[in-house]
Amino acid sequence: MEQVDHLAHERRTAEFDVEAMKVVWAGSRHALEIADRMGRLVASDPQFRKDNRTILERKELFRNTLRKAAHAWKLINELKLTDLWHQNAILFWCPLIFDHLLQGMFVPAIKGQGTDEQQKKWLTLAYKMQIIGCYAQTELGHGSNVQGLETTATFDPKTDEFIIHSPTLTSSKWWPGGLGKISTHAVVYARLITDGQDYGVHGFIVQLRSLHDHLPLPGITIGDIGAKFGNGAYNTMDNGVLRFDHVHIPREHMLMRLSQVTRDGKYVHSDVPRQLVYGTMVFVRQAIVSDASKALSRAVCIAVRYSAVRRQFSAQDGGPEIQVIDYKTQQSRLFPLLASAYAFRFVGEWLKWLYTDVTQKLQAADFATLPEVHACTAGLKSLTTSATADGIEECRKLCGGHGYLCSSGLPELFAVYVPACTYEGDNVVLLLQVARFLIKTVSQLGSGKKPTGTAAYFCKAEHLMQWKCNVRKAEDWLNPSVILEAFEARAVRLAVNCAQNISKASSVEEGFAELSSDLVEAAVAHCELIVVSRFIAKVHQVKGRGVEKQLRALCNIYALSLIHKRLGDFLTTRCLNPEQAALANDQLRALYSQVRPNAVALVDAYNYSDHYLGSTLGRYDGNVYPKLYEEAWKDPLNDSVVPDGYHEYVRPLLKQQVSFSRL
Amino acid sequence: MEQVDHLAHERRTAEFDVEAMKVVWAGSRHALEIADRMGRLVASDPQFRKDNRTILERKELFRNTLRKAAHAWKLINELKLTDLWHQNAILFWCPLIFDHLLQGMFVPAIKGQGTDEQQKKWLTLAYKMQIIGCYAQTELGHGSNVQGLETTATFDPKTDEFIIHSPTLTSSKWWPGGLGKISTHAVVYARLITDGQDYGVHGFIVQLRSLHDHLPLPGITIGDIGAKFGNGAYNTMDNGVLRFDHVHIPREHMLMRLSQVTRDGKYVHSDVPRQLVYGTMVFVRQAIVSDASKALSRAVCIAVRYSAVRRQFSAQDGGPEIQVIDYKTQQSRLFPLLASAYAFRFVGEWLKWLYTDVTQKLQAADFATLPEVHACTAGLKSLTTSATADGIEECRKLCGGHGYLCSSGLPELFAVYVPACTYEGDNVVLLLQVARFLIKTVSQLGSGKKPTGTAAYFCKAEHLMQWKCNVRKAEDWLNPSVILEAFEARAVRLAVNCAQNISKASSVEEGFAELSSDLVEAAVAHCELIVVSRFIAKVHQVKGRGVEKQLRALCNIYALSLIHKRLGDFLTTRCLNPEQAALANDQLRALYSQVRPNAVALVDAYNYSDHYLGSTLGRYDGNVYPKLYEEAWKDPLNDSVVPDGYHEYVRPLLKQQVSFSRL
Ligand SMILES: Cc1cc2nc3c(=O)[nH]c(=O)nc-3n(C[C@H](O)[C@H](O)[C@H](O)COP(=O)(O)OP(=O)(O)OC[C@H]3O[C@@H](n4cnc5c(N)ncnc54)[C@H](O)[C@@H]3O)c2cc1C
Ligand SMILES: Cc1cc2nc3c(=O)[nH]c(=O)nc-3n(C[C@H](O)[C@H](O)[C@H](O)COP(=O)(O)OP(=O)(O)OC[C@H]3O[C@@H](n4cnc5c(N)ncnc54)[C@H](O)[C@@H]3O)c2cc1C
Ligand SMILES: [Ca+2]
Structure with missing residues (x-):
């Protein structure tokens, strides 16, 4: 294929230093360099080729995934990539293929809930890959409601063992990733019963399969739960079903950091504060937010490049056709997503900081900020994953018909991403938790208890309830403090409205239930404010020619497009009037024009290889059509000119060997 | 499996005659009876079993599809189902498997553009299935912009033939359904060139494959364009690529109803009015709207039933858990979709009427209403397909984790549905056409030219610009004329605003381009008004105990949930004030409570068989968990306990035959 850069003209119009932006996106020069090096390594390794992913049948797909995972491990060892940075970078470039061996949530669960000895024993085995573990919480009948799990772990003082049992069909473990075919061990969540009393759900380490022949141990039934959404996608993963028929495990396999059962069957709490487990939760959620920015930026990169390549309709008869990225409708769908990818990247980075901050506070037994941190991370998980799932599909639609081909990369990206809206907490359930925190915050406003962190704006609730937006002309919307206060005012007012309406109900619980849709909207307002404020804070810190200017534009696009999307909120709470809303729209259009010549360079700054993108439409060089054409012929249906089944059925x-009535 | 109806309690609470509602949904008692009979026939026929659809590899999937299609044809003939009703009913119950042999748009294209003789010749062959045709318009480089197609059909007076040629890679035909492997013929759109002059794009009937051995004819290259989004889904279809290397076809193969080329190469118009082709367009679009209601109702049926089965969290400790359908958040996501499915069903029914009406008008050479009809059908295609695509995915999310399993039926339903947003006109491109019509309508307001049909409300533009909503309490929102006027006022005001802003631009074209996002919103407002007004009109006509009451509630839910969703529109145009918006929300919640006990019965009224739904979660009897469990074990990955690849890679x-660094 020719080596022409069909997007060179787009790259020439960029008004900023792309290399500097790459550093900003990566987080540091060091991170960029490693990511870049590892990316090249993976892209050039034939073992990691993506051919056929989307058309392989399940068994072959799974086998292929194991092969790639084993190869990656070999590589990491051969190259002596002991540095976590390097390892993560490799894993990053090969999304999905590693989850099996990454031991998903198995390791964090033991870290969070295991005693020091338990950690030493099990984590060593896991790190050395002498065992492979999974996280078995969800059951057929219970996901969101963890306290409703039915699996039992009954202490048998005679044998000093727990008996793990699945008393009902709905108590079958269902969904754990890596469980179906690969894991040898699991952290199993079960109701702890001792001395006839039910102490609720606890974690237990259970060996599932023989380390000798990989067969399930006696009393254990394991299988894969079947095909999932999409081509390739999560079908590379063996989400599993697991049933126990009175399986005995040693008493010490209970995760005992917070509580334990003594030799004689007494249930006792340790003196470790329960709050410590929150650390794991923050860690997991920051990882999910960071994944959201990766997935969304990948989709946006494909859609932006293809929109610059694709031309459709001429302005005048006979003139060159218009690049579809020049249509304002295309821009108004695409650029807010481009801005969101950056927004989520920065809020993810900030969550990493929050994690270390929380860890320190927990170690100092300072638990005061936990409710706020919990609400913030739950809300950001919900907000970023929902927006990313919708955003990927929008990017697919922005590519017209060709986006529907697997070779565009977008169908698999969508299918593999969407469960993030459900796992680690259903997004609506999470937003209701945020809402509870907000209502509590409002109710304590008079009490002298000062909201902190991401809720600190409630301190100026009185001011925000009175606040008047002073935007008079479109450019006034470029002032970050105006934007910030508009978002703060909206969030406070929605929360206060909800609290007032709840107080009219016969009970708080009833009011909360009845108004839960409004509460979800208040929660979203709180989370969107966090993202906007983090983006604004980040803009000031960046370096490099033109970088700040571009990010400021994106930050404004993120905020103003949200104002447009949630206009009902802003207007019903009287934060804005209709004229100010119209001015926000005018400014938004101006910002689109400003970003337009930089769009391709802004996605180049992600530094994604063609291998990573895996997209005929998102190619760096923009040479889309020959590649689409070439990929088509690889479909197995093209193995023969006359298809299988023609002779028998067509x-x-x-x-006319069958007679026909007119249809 | 036990034969208990786990949803019996839900069915007992219904406050209306479900059988009567089935008749309303089906359109007539006759239609219901036939659909019911054909549904049973298909469901009980082992040849139509859906096993494995989502896990078969492409070749097997395709072969299976051919088998089912051939079987359906055999059945139709054996049972002498000469009645179109019966035939369509059978096809309905087996979605997708027939499209190949249904000859897609091939037949309508010839009907619309062929002369009487051409119709007689080609349609007879097609109906008898002596040939199989496809519709080859889109190319690799051009979809939306049909006038930009590059394939040429050059008249050669020496041989009295057209020479069909693909001059560039981007001129390769790309996407036509049925082209890749099955079709023997195609209607090919190409630029007609005669006497050195290019007369633009015209349709030609081209034979692609030998009727003897099915091999492509000389000069013709055909293949499948490769895997598409999702499991099963559109991968049952051989969307194809087609290239011509100077292929000769007889002159008479040009579709010549509107124009032709004479023996000596003159291009001449016939006296048939060009407007006649609009009939086909209305026909195709009404079919797409009708498909939207089918697809959305299917997803809603699954989500409603499962939401009534699924229980999560108890109200009090130890009490029975709450059905998730009782959560207001679940209702506020689900019930507007339930209402939309009914709304789209009724607007689809009305479009059928519109089609016969237009056909009559066209025959009477009355073309006055065409622009309005064009805008209306384009807009409704866009509105219903976008809402349905989003709605299916929302239904999937409403099912929590289990909705991600293929056995839920939702992933395939989504993947197979989404291209409806793109084919037959990209939804945004269509809305821009609606907007053009609206702007023109506004510009002619003073001129005495009276808007008709769905645009008739522009006649009272002056009144609507002044209109004040008189809602004072929540129940005022139950008045259909208030709702109607609110939607009319919003639509008129958005259109007028756009027109005014455009008039400030340096040219209409520039203004239109710059404001195209606002214009799209105005177009959506126009289309939503049409759906609301058709729903209101329908409610008065229905019969049966309690039926009207239920439909009135659904109609109100449809309208009020739209008001909430588009609140920015209603508030910026000052159709409503914030208090009235809050009252609409209050009323909406009350309506949810009213529909709740009827929800399961309202989806029962679709009369969908378990076979048709193809969903473990949407089963009529609600016996979800055993079925989920049973389906899981069918995955090929469960063929062996120890998976393929374990010995080599795990x-x-x-x-420890590889040494590890710590990860
Ligand atoms: C790809 C994937 C991987 C997974 N991996 C693992 C794993 O490794 N280990 C593991 O243990 N689990 C895993 N899970 C399971 C996952 O954690 C659960 O699916 C998730 O917690 C959601 O629970 P659910 O499925 O029970 O949803 P449900 O709670 O049944 O949700 C159904 C509907 O009910 C609503 N709802 C539920 N409760 C409320 C409420 N209180 N108020 C209002 N609405 C409510 C929800 O919003 C949703 O719309 C995985 C799931 C998926 C899809
Ligand atoms: C499953 C499937 C089946 C199909 N079957 C057939 C078939 O049987 N026969 C056939 O001939 N074709 C078929 N097609 C092709 C289909 O008709 C085209 O994909 C469709 O017309 C969209 O055109 P496009 O792909 O060129 O999109 P594009 O026009 O390239 O769209 C890309 C983006 O540009 C935007 N855009 C384009 N023009 C404008 C504008 N003027 N203003 C603003 N924005 C614009 C769009 O909104 C979109 O976001 C099929 C496609 C699919 C996916
Ligand atoms: Ca095979």
């Missing part, structure tokens, strides 16, 4: 029809 | 890791 020819008899054509040859 | 065991060496576990056995």
Whole structure:
């Protein structure tokens, strides 16, 4: 294929230093360099080729995934990539293929809930890959409601063992990733019963399969739960079903950091504060937010490049056709997503900081900020994953018909991403938790208890309830403090409205239930404010020619497009009037024009290889059509000119060997 | 499996005659009876079993599809189902498997553009299935912009033939359904060139494959364009690529109803009015709207039933858990979709009427209403397909984790549905056409030219610009004329605003381009008004105990949930004030409570068989969990306990035959 850069003209119009932006996106020069090096390594390794992913049948797909995972491990060892940075970078470039061996949530669960000895024993085995573990919480009948799990772990003082049992069909473990075919061990969540009393759900380490022949141990039934959404996608993963028929495990396999059962069957709490487990939760959620920015930026990169390549309709008869990225409708769908990818990247980075901050506070037994941190991370998980799932599909639609081909990369990206809206907490359930925090915050406003962190703006609730937006002309919307206060005012007012309406109900619980849709909207307002404020804070810190200017534009696009999307909120709470809303729209259009010549360079700054993107439409060089054409012919249906089944089913029809009534 | 109806309690609470509602949904008692009979026939026929659809590899999937299609044809003939009703009913119950042999748009294209003789010749062959045709318009480089197609059909007076040629890679035909492997013929759109002059794009009937051995004819290259989004889904279809290398076809193969080329190469118009082709367009679009209601109702049926089965969290400790359908958040996501499915069903029914009406008008050479009809059908295609695509995915999310399993039926339903947003006109491109019509309508307001049909409300533009909503309490929102006027006022005001802003631009074209996002919103407002007004009109006509009451509630839910969703529109145009918006929300919640006990019965009224739904979660009897469990074990990955690849790739890791650095 020719080596022409069909997007060179787009790259020439960029008004900023792309290399500097790459550093900003990566987080540091060091991170960029490693990511870049590892990316090249993976892209050039034939073992990691993506051919056929989307058309392989399940068994072959799974086998292929194991092969790639083993190869990656070999590589990491051969190259002596002991540095976590390097390892993560490799894993990053090969999304999905590693989850099996990454031991998903198994390691964090033991870290969070295991005693020091338990950690030493099990984590060593896991790190050395002498065992492979999974996280078995969800059951057929219970996901969101963890306290409703039915699996039992009954202490048998005679044998000093727990008996793990699945008393009902709905108590079958269901969904754990890596469980179905690969894991040898699991952290199993079960109701702890001792001395006839039910102490609720606890974690237990259970060996599932023989380390000798990989067969399930006696009393254990394991299988894969079947095909999931999409081509390739999560079908590379063996989400599993697991049933126990009175399986005995040693008493010490209970995760005992917070509580334990003594030799004689007494249930006792340790003196470790329960709050410590929150650390794991913050860690997991920051990882999910960071994944959201990766997935969204990948989709946006494809859609932006293809929109610059694709031309459709001429302005005048006979003139060159218009690049579809020049249509304002295309811009108004695409650029807010481009801005969101950056927004989520920065809020993810900030969550990493929050994690270390929380860890320190927990170690100092300072638990005061936990409710706020919990609400913030739950809300950001919900907000970023929902927006990313919708955003990927929008990017697919922005590519017209060709986006529907697997070779565009977008169908698999969508299918593999969407469960993030459900796992680690259903997004609506999480937003209701945020809402509870907000209502509590409002109710304590008079009490002298000062909201902190991401809720600190409630301190100026009185001011925000009175606040008047002073935007008079479109450019006034470029002032970050105006934007910030508009978002703060909206969030406070929605929360206060909800609290007032709840107080009219016969009970708080009833009011909360009845108004839960409004509460979800208040929660979203709180979370969107966090993202906007983090983006604004980040803009000031960046370096490099033109970088700040571009990010400021994106930050404004993120905020103003949200104002447009949630206009009902802003207007019903009287934060804005209709004229100010119209001015926000005018400014938004101006910002789109400003970003337009930089769009391709802004996605180049992600530094994604063509291998990573895996997209005929998102190619760096923009040479889309020959590649689409070439990929088509690889479909197995093209193995023969006359398809399988023609002779049996089609020819008899054509040859009138069946008689027909008119259809 | 036990034969208990786990949803019996839900069915007992219904406050209306479900059988009567089935008639309303089906359109007539006759239609219901036939659909019911055909549904049973298909469901009980082992040839139509859906096993494995989502896990078959492409070749097997395709072969299976051919088998089912051939079987359906055999059945139709054996049972002598000469009645179109019966035939369509059978096809309905087996979605997708027939499209190949249904000859897609091939037949309508010839009907619309062929002369009487051409119709007689080609349609007879097609109906008898002596040939199989496809519709080859889109190319690799051009979809939306049909006038930009590059394939040429050059008249050669020496041989009295057209020479069909693909001059560039981007001129390759790309996407036509049925082209890749099955079709023997195609209607090919190409630029007609005669006497050195290019007369633009015209349709030609081209034979692609030998009727003897099915091999492509000389000069013709055909293949499948490769895997598409999702499991099963559109991968049952051989969307194809087609290239011509100077292929000769007889002159008479040009579709010549509107124009032709004479023996000596003159291009001449016939006296048939060009407007006649609009009939086909209305026909195709009404079919798409009708498909939207089918697809959305299917997803809603699954989500409603499962939401009534699924229980999560108890109200009090120890009490029975709450059905998730009782959560207001679940209702506020689900019930507007339930209402939309009914709304789209009724607007689809009305479009059928519109089609016969237009056909009559066209025959009477009355073309006055065409622009309005064009805008209306374009807009409704866009509105219903976008809402349905989003709605299916929302239904999937409403099912929590289990909705991600293929056995839920939702992933395939989504993947197979989404291209409806793109084919037959990209939804945004269509809305821009609606907007053009609206702007023109506004510009002619003073001129005495009276808007008709769905645009008739512009006649009272002056009144609507002044209109004040008189809602004072929540129940005022139950008045259909208030709702109607609110939607009319919003639509008129958005259109007028756009027109005014455009008039400030340096040219209409520039203004239109710059404001195209606002214009799209105005177009959506126009289309939503049409759906609301058709729903209101329908409610008065229905019969049966309690039926009207239920539909009135659904109609109000449809309208009020739209008001909430588009609140920015209603508030910026000052159709409503914030208090009235809050009252609409209050009323909406009350309506949810009213519909709640009827929800399961309202989806029962679709009369969908379990076979048709193809969903473990949407089963009529609600016996979800055993079925989920049973389906899981069918995955090929469960063929063996120890998976393929374990010995090569996993065991060496576990056995430390590779050395590890800490990860
Ligand atoms: C790809 C994937 C991987 C997974 N991996 C793992 C794993 O490794 N280990 C593991 O243990 N689990 C895993 N899970 C399971 C996952 O954690 C659960 O699916 C998730 O917690 C959601 O629970 P659910 O499925 O029960 O949803 P449900 O709670 O049944 O949700 C159904 C509907 O009910 C609503 N709802 C529920 N409760 C409320 C409420 N209180 N108020 C209002 N609405 C409510 C929800 O919003 C949703 O619309 C995985 C799931 C998926 C899809
Ligand atoms: C499953 C499937 C089946 C199909 N079957 C057939 C078939 O049987 N026969 C056939 O001939 N074709 C078929 N097609 C092709 C289909 O008709 C085209 O994909 C469709 O017309 C959209 O055109 P496009 O792909 O060129 O999109 P594009 O026009 O390239 O769209 C890309 C983006 O540009 C935007 N855009 C384009 N023009 C404008 C504008 N003027 N203003 C603003 N924005 C604009 C769009 O909104 C979109 O976001 C099929 C496609 C699919 C996916
Ligand atoms: Ca095979």
